[in-house]
Amino acid sequence: MSRSAVALVACIVALALVPLFAEKFYVQFFAKIIIMAILAMSLDLLLGYAGLVSFGHAAFYGAAGYALALATPQFQAASFWTSLPLAVAASALLALAIGFFVVRTRGIYFIMVTLAFAQMLFFLFYDTKIAGGNDGIYIDARPVADIAGWRPFSLDDYRHVYWLALAFLAAVYVLLRTVLRSPFGRAIAGIRVNEQRMISLGYATFRYKLACFVLSGAIAGIAGYLAAVQFGVVNPETLGWHLSAAVMMMVILGGMGTLLGPVLGAAAWMLLELGLQGLPDAGGVNLGKHWQLFMGLFIVVATLVLPHGIVGLARSLRRPAERSLDKLGTNDGLGTNDG
């Protein structure tokens, strides 16, 4: 195995050991980071690899949570083995439906319509009684993973939820790596760099982009399902644009167009949020209460100063000689389908 693969496995093992000696609050916090990392990776597929700036990505995350909530009978538990595929399928179908409309637009329109469709879904759940309206809906009994009497894990145990999330993180990483190295993945990269050329080469770019959109939505659905299991509650905010913007920020912060970047970005973002919320008082003002001010300033500064995110920063620090080569290549993950 290559050095980086060994390093990755070592990281996963280290993460797996966390529940053995950390307090419940922190295990659940780390699980939250892992779930956000999965969501961020799914968005990076669109943002960094396909060059599609989706501002409504949370819709697919929230939809999976709602699917689980609606599939769970009241005060009874659903089966893990049926509810997970159902939730992921719901997200994928939603991505197909929305993608059908939005993938035909470009540039700034694409950004705005993805936002607007996510908002439509938001209001569908917020204003109607389909699932508890703006108070949200509760999953009172977590799904059970029983197969013919044998229970491999219990989702009522917060450590099992953590390990499950970690397993999915690893699986999604492997899946995305495989997809991106396949001919499909290379076509997607080509579309990002120059869609016209791809069309002239005979590629049905609309279909490729739509497929990418659906895959990304399905993975977001995995994250949404895990989140619903962990928190036991789903509400319209899980579909909201604040979450969409936060995930975008995680991807940019970590480094677009890389697979590890979003993971690092998710961790950095959540840790930053936790840290800022705990700020003490200063000059008669509770700084922790106004943590979003610092978060906002951080976003502004980071956007201006770190165009390639943490991964880009690490790269430029580690290998200064190769920096000039990077500029020639197209490995910067930038570029949208702007006219």
Add this chain to the structure above:
Amino acid sequence: MKNKMFDRRGFLKGAGVLGAGLAFPGLALSQGAKIKVGLMLPYTGTYAALGVAIENGFRMALAESGGRLGGREVEFYKVDDESEPAKATDNVNRLVTRDKVDVVVGTVHSGVAAGMIRVTKESGTLHIIPNAGVGAATGPLCAPNIVRTSFSNWQSGYAMGAVLAQRKSIRNVVTLTWRYAAGEEFVKGFKDGYAKGGGAVAKELWLPFPNVEFQALLTEIASVRPDAVYSFFAGGGAAKFLRDYAQAGLKDKIPLVGPGFLTDGVLDAAGDAAQGIETCLHYADSLNTKRDNDFRAAYAKAYKMPPDVYAVQGYDSGLLLAAALKSAGGRIEDRKAVVAAMEKVTVDSPRGKWHLSKAHNPVQDIYLRRVSGKENKYVGVAVKGLDDDPASIAACKMS
């Protein structure tokens, strides 16, 4: 003064260690340790003033027993819930799992409270609800460790419905409120009460929460022309609604009624637009009982503003907790004993005497009030000793 406190603490510690150390080695350390109270209230947003009033009332009750509960000192942990149901579980988890408080006091917004009770029901943490009237808390989701010192949304709606049912001139009514759990429960209570007189609601109008664009719906009301409008809004939304209702010329033509929240705490902002509006609530200004007058004077002195129903609810939460802990000898860790003590207490509240129902909701008198000047003046008793929605009572199964 300082010496006395030192001695008392030392005495308690000594006695505690001696006595408890014999029977419960684990408790020896916690006896005399501070009681952790977690306050989860809205300190920002449209309900911010309510959160502050509740905390003020609670602290005042504590001050009356020397700043202690059951003889033990109190340590406060505060979380701003921003009236956001989406963050409810996260926020309450911080208090329950990370800060490990002994009792959670919260909150105002029914949707947020619904999230809180799911966590506290599971963790068994003592939970006092000082406002949120969500029916489920003392209905299908009731639990021995969850107690409410305020009201259920249904109670207040029922009372107003019962009042209108007795007026022969009111034959059709339109309801208008936000579409969320609290709004729906108020309307249901109103319909139940109004139905007793054989009346029915002509139309139900809803607005997404927390939308305050009333124009289209006011126009609709004018075209339906009911005999009365029952409406629930609170905080900033209520002030705007009252002003818009008056500006649309409806105020003097179609009587507006609602639960007390429509006019509590908004009279400054609403001014003339609120005059003469009748509401039902378990508290009123100018109740003119000695208990209430004393309370109001003390509160105004301490906080430089008159108290409102939220302050009373916060105060009663403190009273209830203090009385129960006194009975249980300060042992908040013994939840069963504390809850049993709470169930036996008759709270001598500024609103009047009340006690907890089997489902842990206050059984209390609901008053009819009318806005006069800057006060919600007491007019009479709408319903005496009202328990809760029969459907809620039936659904509550406390193990």
Add this chain to the structure above:
Amino acid sequence: MDLHTFLIQLLNGVQYGLLLFLVASGLTLVFGIMGIINVAHGSFYMIGAYLAWSLTARLGSFWIAVPAAIVVAAAVGVLLEWLVIRRLYDRDHLYQVLLTYGLILVFEEMRSLLWGDDVRGVPVPASLGSSIPLTETLSYPVYRLFISGVCLAVALLIVWVIQKTRLGMIIRAGSVDRQMVQALGIDVHALYRVVFAAGITLAAFAGMVSAPVSAIAPGMGNPVLIVCFVIIVIGGMGSVKGAMLASLLIGLVDTFGKVVHVEIGGLHVLPELSSMTVYLLMAVVLLWRPEGIFGRRA
């Protein structure tokens, strides 16, 4: 619904649409001329409302407060453009969206620090405080008519500036070919500063003028922003004509959506799903013309 009620609801819808236009026009101008998408645009609506409240309290009169607030808003716009926005000109739309989203958070918290988190109100100025009786039960507040009048006046002003003045000519030229305009010796950066300041001042002005009839509360800019996006997508980015048409359309759809009853196959669609109507409208327009009604073909 009888004719009277229909006409009044029509009036309600138009009034709402005109107010939306005032906010959306700024957003579409900034994008059309500068190519910048500013998602913090809604925050200026909020800032305008809070400025109106705070200055009315301080200066004692709404009529003095508004011009003062306009000056403050324009100054903020110039400062913001100089500090931050001008670094976005050559950047991807993604970065513009993210950076301006960060600004939303900053503005929201600064609002909290400066003016607190309570819900505020501005009293309707006495001179416009009456209501006109329209039916025997319903009266229409004169101030709302005033708002509509002001919005129309501003719309005409925008059109006049762009079509009939030298500044407008430069703006139109700059949006088509920036480099040529620069080559002709015109200071494009100063131009952009003016346009940006004007754009956000329009949003702030909308907040100010509607302050007496809205609830001045934290987060009040967010719903307005989202609706503005829909307006611009429907009307076409950069098109003032499109923004006007789309705003009126949305104002009407939203207003009627709240009060009509529509059932499809036993399912209550309206008014339950009234919030979704504008997005459905957007979906329909997208299918028909992806670049918006008056948008430029990409």
